[in-house]
Amino acid sequence: MFDLGMQELIVIFIVALLVFGPKKLPELGYALGKTMNEIKKAFQSAKSEMEKEINEVKETVEEAKKDIKNPLELKDELFKDVPSLSDLRIDKHIENIARKEIEKKE
Secondary structure, three states, X not given: OOOOXXXXXXXXXXXXXXXHHHHHHHHHHHXXXXXXXXXXXXXXXXXXXXXXXXXXHHHHHHHHHXXXXXXXXXXXXXXXOOOOOHHXXXXXXXXXXXXXXXXXXX
């Protein structure tokens, strides 16, 4: 975490022993350990909450993807009742009318 070697830890222990004395050092160690444990729990809780929120957002995005239709399918659905351009050609209509008239005569 802090990249402290054995020598640095020994120096820190000796300074703490001189500053706080041998009677207060165990209490200080206990308080420091308890504080570090609480900080660790708080970070783990925050991490789990963030992961939960991220998963909820992912689920929402996946649901939205399912609701979005393929653009080509949507186009086909929107224009299914609209005649195609080839059906709108006048010469084709004239040809169809002529066929019907010929069929009537026969």
